[in-house]
Amino acid sequence: xxxxxxxxxxxxxxxxxxxxxxxxxxxxxxxxxxxxxxxxxxxxxxxxxxxxxxxxxxxxxxxxxxxxxxxxxxxxxxxxxxxxxxxxxxxxxxxxxxxxxxxxxxxxxxxxxxxxxxxxxxxxxxxxxxxxxxxxxxxxxxxxxxxxxxxxxxxxxxxxxxxxxxxxxxxxxxxxxxxxxxxxxxxxxxxxxxxxxxxxxxxxxxxxxxxxxxxxxxxxxxxxxxxxx
Numbered sequence: 001x002x003x004x005x006x007x008x009x010x011x012x013x014x015x016x017x018x019x020x021x022x023x024x025x026x027x028x029x030x031x032x033x034x035x036x037x038x039x040x041x042x043x044x045x046x047x048x049x050x051x052x053x054x055x056x057x058x059x060x061x062x063x064x065x066x067x068x069x070x071x072x073x074x075x076x077x078x079x080x081x082x083x084x085x086x087x088x089x090x091x092x093x094x095x096x097x098x099x100x101x102x103x104x105x106x107x108x109x110x111x112x113x114x115x116x117x118x119x120x121x122x123x124x125x126x127x128x129x130x131x132x133x134x135x136x137x138x139x140x141x142x143x144x145x146x147x148x149x150x151x152x153x154x155x156x157x158x159x160x161x162x163x164x165x166x167x168x169x170x171x172x173x174x175x176x177x178x179x180x181x182x183x184x185x186x187x188x189x190x191x192x193x194x195x196x197x198x199x200x201x202x203x204x205x206x207x208x209x210x211x212x213x214x215x216x217x218x219x220x221x222x223x224x225x226x227x228x229x
Contacts, residue, residue, distance in 0.1 A: 003117055004028040004045070008038040008064070009053040009079060014102075018051065021106045022113070035059025042068050049113055053079045054091070062094045069095035073145070073158045075116050079104075092198045095157045098185070115186050133168045135227075138207065138216065140168055149207060159184060160203045163196075164227075167217060171229025174220045200225055 005022055009015050010033050019029045030045065032038040034057040042050065042064075050068070054061035065076050078091035078099040088099045098116065100109060131142035139148045145161050147154045156164065162184045167175065175183075177193035185195070204211040218228055 002026050002028050003048040004030070005113070006030045006032065006038065006041055006045070006047045006050045008032045008035075008051065008056065008061070010034060010056055011053075014053075017106060018109065021110060025110065025114075033057075035061070035064045038064050039067055042072065042074070047074050048117055050074055050076045051079060051109070051113075052076055052096070055081065062090060065091065065094045065096050069157055070155070073156065073161065075158055077112065077116070089194060089198060092195060093202065095202075097157065097159045119186060131169075133165075135168065135216065135229075140165060142169075147207065154206050156203070156206060159199055160206070163199055163203060164207070164217070167225065167227035171227050174224050174226040176224040179224065196225075 003026075005027050007015050007018050007022075007029060008031075009018075012033065015031050015033070019031060022029050030041055030047075032041055036058040038050075038052065038056070039059065052061045052064060056064065059067075061078055065078065068074065068076060075097045076095065078088075078096045079102060080088070080091070080099060081102040088101075091099050098112065100112060133140040133142065137150045141147075142165060145158075147156055147161065147164065163180065166180070166183060167173075177196040180196045181193070200217060201211070204214055204217055207216055208214045216227060218226055220226060
């Protein structure tokens with residue numbers, strides 16, 4: 001079954017170029033040119049990936065990403081014309097999985113998309129064994145990728161779930177930021193350790209009663225993170 005991608009950018013030439021290139025690889029591509037249209041399409045369709053520009057009319061990319069995260073964990077890759085770190089960090093804060101800085105090489109974009117899709121597909125295959133992890137009042141269903149705490153479902157992004165699942169399946173094993181980048185984002189990911197810190201902090205805000213005094217995801221100072229078994 002061909003993969004379906006939503007490309008969102010107000011620069012029509014960029015959209016046309018990305019669309020043409022992805023369709024050459026057999027993907028189905030929908031396009032949106034402002035934040036309002038992007039949200040409408042994201043709600044109406046099931047996508048395997050969303051490429052989302054930051055500077056958009058009506059709603060900017062940060063707002064769109066934040067709203068998408070209220071109903072979907074689809075992988076979101078932010079496109080930013082600025083190389084400033086704050087854009088990248090903000091994108092991650094709002095729930096993006098990755099970012100690409102303009103001007104970009106379309107081959108890099110395609111490679112990044114395929115890498116994320118490969119990992120998502122592999123995870124889905126690995127998780128078909130109905131694996132359930134239970135820790136206190138937390139239940140992690142690896143097949144449906146759902147997390148329930150005190151009988152209430154917690155809405156995690158794809159990357160937040162990947163981090164939690166990896167740590168929970170290997171209790172008390174300390175993972176460095178570099179390890180987590182390599183395993184969860186992939187060896188080809190060009191980001192830095194702050195990407196991990198942002199995702200861990202956001203994860204704690206969702207699953208911990210008191211994020212500054214966690215009972216699930218702990219910090220081993222100077223080393224990395226681990227799940228208390």
